[in-house]
Amino acid sequence: MADITRINTVTEYNHLVGQETLHPLVSVIDFAKTEPFCFFRRQLGLYAIFLKESMCGNMTYGGGTYDYEEGTMVFIAPGQVYGVESPTPQKGIGQALVFHPDLVHGTALGRNLKEYTFFSYEVNEALHLSLRERAIINDCFDKISFELQHAIDAHSKTLIVSYIELLLNYCKRFYDRQFITRNPVNKDLLARFEKVVDDYFASSQAIDMGLPSVRYCADKLFISANYLGDLLKRETGKSAQEHIQLKMIEAAKEKMYIPGKSISEVAYELGFKHPQHFTRMFKKNTGLSPNEFRHMN
The missing domain is CATH 2.60.120.280 (Regulatory protein AraC)
Structure with a gap:
């Protein structure tokens, strides 16, 4: 070389x-x-x-x-x-x-x-x-x-x-x-991006690594982080970080349906070291605290 x-x-x-x-x-x-x-x-x-x-x-x-x-x-x-x-x-x-x-x-x-x-x-x-x-x-x-x-x-x-x-x-x-x-190619890429994030939260990676970064997702898709961010913004109007947070909220809601699982446990499994950080992000995205959401459902 x-x-x-x-x-x-x-x-x-x-x-x-x-x-x-x-x-x-x-x-x-x-x-x-x-x-x-x-x-x-x-x-x-x-x-x-x-x-x-x-x-x-x-x-x-x-x-x-x-x-x-x-x-x-x-x-x-x-x-x-x-x-x-x-x-x-x-x-x-x-x-x-x-x-x-x-x-x-x-x-x-x-x-x-x-x-x-x-x-x-x-x-x-x-x-x-x-x-x-x-x-x-x-x-x-x-x-x-x-x-x-x-x-x-x-x-x-x-x-x-x-x-x-x-x-x-x-x-x-x-x-x-x-x-x-390149819309058909973009749609396929978006679907693969969502699967990368879903698989991440379905595993125990978040416990060790925290929330997945945009760079992590881009590397899994063999594209640059900026390209992924620009593609998502153009296709959906949301940034890559916003998409990751929304996927985290979906995963959190699923975990909160599990009987006996505390909010602190949910936060820990999603990669938050401090439950209050999870509570703040959850309320920012849903308008409800985790406890308020759980009591409504």
């Missing part, structure tokens, strides 16, 4: 791919102008957005491998490791945008970057574009490139950051479209 190359600046990245540095904090890469490659692994201290317009080997990202298709976008946040592997040297076709976090510090985009949760998606959750969508994304890249070709002035940062924000907002729209067009 190849060593990981760590790249912390835009200049370092440009040097690696043979690109001229026009701005110290942001760069647009044309893969047609880079050297062919077979295999590499990198960890970036940058944000990176890749638009691949042809097959160019498999991309590895985290623990997964993904066959690139035409018109595929992948988003990488600082600190993440990614790579490309191909049996023979390949010439890429497409573009990439890389920018340092310092570029957006103090801007509205910098404050809102966490809202673009697809930066934490796994590679198998990549964005697939139609021809029309691809043209829009390429136009955003072209606008940023135009500004980079222009001499840096008082307006450069504002315009470049605005175009990056526009690009990300289009990607958010296109991901919404992708969730809709």
Whole structure:
């Protein structure tokens, strides 16, 4: 396995791919102008957005491998490791945008970057574009490139950051479209998510581990936690954490029907170390305390 190359600046990245540095904090890469490659692994201290317009080997990202298709976008946040592997040297076709976090510090985009949760998606959750969508994304890249070709002035940062924000907002729209067009797949994923949570509460895992985390459920489904959360929010209007809490309430109600089982025992079996925490969460979700619910039923 190849060593990981760590790249912390835009200049370092440009040097690696043979690109001229026009701005110290942001760069647009044309893969047609880079050297062919077979295999590499990198960890970036940058944000990176890749638009691949042809097959160019498999991309590895985290623990997964993904066959690139035409018109595929992948988003990488600082600190993440990614790579490309191909049996023979390949010439890429497409573009990439890389920018340092310092570029957006103090801007509205910098404050809102966490809202673009697809930066934490796994590679198998990549964005697939139609021809029309691809043209829009390429136009955003072209606008940023135009500004980079222009001499840096008082307006450069504002315009470049605005175009990056526009690009990300289009990607958010296109991901919404992708969730809709994959509705049958999403329904299956939601059903499997519910089974993961139901099985968790049906076992004794909660006693040792507490409430299941979103990360735990996502790992069981082989997807990223952010992707699971975004999918649930779009399909149901509720967050993954809200779904887990509701499943916990259902399990609690079933346990409270068991004669002789105390509220403290129910709380313990659901992973609560302190019964009052369970009581607070139960009342928040049902409007009743556990004792009030039990007496009503």
